[in-house]
Amino acid sequence: xxxxxxxxxxxxxxxxxxxxxxxxxxxxxxxxxxxxxxxxxxxxxxxxxxxxxxxxxxxxxxx
Numbered sequence: 001x002x003x004x005x006x007x008x009x010x011x012x013x014x015x016x017x018x019x020x021x022x023x024x025x026x027x028x029x030x031x032x033x034x035x036x037x038x039x040x041x042x043x044x045x046x047x048x049x050x051x052x053x054x055x056x057x058x059x060x061x062x063x
Contacts, residue, residue: 009043
């Protein structure tokens, strides 16, 4: 897999994912908050399937 998620994008995905999961775990938002797993995983892995599908890339170097 070629990384297609850049630095700032990755940080934002990880933060948003963790916040959503924390809110869901505390019961603040309900079960839909566990959707935060998706941005968390794409941020950690550095690859996003929709980005690949549409040919988008926020990563400076293709590695």
